Amino acid sequence: MPRLFEEELTVLEQRSLLRKLREIESQPGTIVTVQGRQVLNFSSNDYLGLAGEQFMRDAAKRAIDEYGVGATASRLVCGNTTPHAMLESKLAEFKRTEAAVAFSSGYATAVGTLSALASRADVIILDKLAHASLIDGARLSNATIRVFPHNDLKKLESHLQWAKDEAPDARVFIVTESIFSMDGDRAPLVEIVALKQDYGALLVVDEAHAVGVIGDNGRGLVDKLGVTAHVDIQMGTLSKALGVAGGYICGKRKLIDLLINRARALIYSTAPPPALAMAACAAIDFMESPEGEARRRRLWGNLKVLAAGLPTGLTPEKIQSAIVPVMFGDEERALEAARWLLEKGFLVPAIRYPTVARGAARLRVTVSAAHMTDQIESLTEALRLMHEKSVEG
Numbered sequence: 001m002p003r004l005f006e007e008e009l010t011v012l013e014q015r016s017l018l019r020k021l022r023e024i025e026s027q028p029g030t031i032v033t034v035q036g037r038q039v040l041n042f043s044s045n046d047y048l049g050l051a052g053e054q055f056m057r058d059a060a061k062r063a064i065d066e067y068g069v070g071a072t073a074s075r076l077v078c079g080n081t082t083p084h085a086m087l088e089s090k091l092a093e094f095k096r097t098e099a100a101v102a103f104s105s106g107y108a109t110a111v112g113t114l115s116a117l118a119s120r121a122d123v124i125i126l127d128k129l130a131h132a133s134l135i136d137g138a139r140l141s142n143a144t145i146r147v148f149p150h151n152d153l154k155k156l157e158s159h160l161q162w163a164k165d166e167a168p169d170a171r172v173f174i175v176t177e178s179i180f181s182m183d184g185d186r187a188p189l190v191e192i193v194a195l196k197q198d199y200g201a202l203l204v205v206d207e208a209h210a211v212g213v214i215g216d217n218g219r220g221l222v223d224k225l226g227v228t229a230h231v232d233i234q235m236g237t238l239s240k241a242l243g244v245a246g247g248y249i250c251g252k253r254k255l256i257d258l259l260i261n262r263a264r265a266l267i268y269s270t271a272p273p274p275a276l277a278m279a280a281c282a283a284i285d286f287m288e289s290p291e292g293e294a295r296r297r298r299l300w301g302n303l304k305v306l307a308a309g310l311p312t313g314l315t316p317e318k319i320q321s322a323i324v325p326v327m328f329g330d331e332e333r334a335l336e337a338a339r340w341l342l343e344k345g346f347l348v349p350a351i352r353y354p355t356v357a358r359g360a361a362r363l364r365v366t367v368s369a370a371h372m373t374d375q376i377e378s379l380t381e382a383l384r385l386m387h388e389k390s391v392e393g
């Protein structure tokens with residue numbers, strides 16, 4: 001069958017939706033090498049610039065020397081090493097919750113958790129822009145799924161009322177992100193907490209893009225808003241501002257114990273390498289230090305530089321996180337813009353369907369504390385030029 005899969009690939013290409021892997025030939029950082037050329041990177045989630053830090057490498061290397069490379073088995077067999085236990089107690093302390101459990105990725109965390117906690121008899125109400133991992137977890141649970149338009153509290157409430165009327169015995173989960181991964185805006189968590197209390201629902205908040213960026217010591221938006229006690233299930237990743245890889249859930253001890261017993265993504269998968277857990281521990285220690293706070297302030301300083309240099313109308317009025325979308329709508333136009341920027345020396349990939357809705361293609365600009373002011377200014381200059389060209393053309 002020589003033409004197997006060819007047709008699907010051709011259709012993707014015709015719709016400007018074909019993806020290809022791009023090889024990064026250098027270390028993580030604000031300057032990376034692509035096809036032998038150095039370009040400025042405005043696309044990573046390494047918001048604090050920790051992925052390549054020497055102290056992170058040292059923590060991982062020490063752990064490799066002490067614990068080896070692989071965990072050798074799943075967590076419940078013999079893969080639960082001291083670094084895993086250390087990481088989980090640090091995460092619980094950092095998030096000011098009773099307990100935590102770590103998974104091998106954020107994706108596995110979402111899928112493993114929602115499918116473990118909800119079942120066919122339950123209802124999961126998702127924000128329309130919730131990450132694919134949360135959607136997949138909800139689907140796998142077999143619960144009834146309801147979706148509310150992004151941050152639309154009225155529609156969320158009407159779904160809650162529907163669940164109360166139609167499925168009075170169901171467990172009802174509200175699932176949202178605190179910072180949305182492709183739009184960079186925030187969820188109205190205080191109002192969502194009020195609704196969840198009114199209707200007796202459970203609240204799941206994915207803090208993937210808030211941790212390290214928002215709140216004292218980068219504890220996230222949940223902590224900043226003082227709603228920790230009301231968020232039943234706090235999710236996060238080790239793979240964004242913490243600069244490593246992996247995911248976690250924080251909450252009450254009983255929640256964590258249930259996940260250890262039920263989450264198939266944890267039970268039936270080899271534990272992540274202990275070195276990653278130790279590097280993540282080093283990242284949390286750093287975030288809690290005065291240097292960590294200074295690094296986070298530098299990130300917000302960089303975001304101010306970006307905001308000051310952006311042409312009006314190109315991006316949302318207010319920057320609320322380290323993620324700044326530049327909207328195009330049309331997939332081909334977004335791809336063209338990304339190609340043009342790459343030619344000028346900036347790596348800012350186009351984000352297209354199905355990561356975002358059809359016709360909502362964009363460039364996703366991300367800023368790191370490690371960027372230099374002149375690097376950000378050169379990006380805003382290029383974006384201004386691009387904007388002028390598109391207005392003229």
Ligand SMILES: Cc1ncc(COP(=O)(O)O)c(C=O)c1O
Nearest residue numbers: 105106107131181208237239246
């Ligand atoms: C909001 C959100 N949740 C979960 C994930 C998955 O995390 P990970 O990359 O650690 O698998 C991501 C990242 O892709 C994300 O943006």
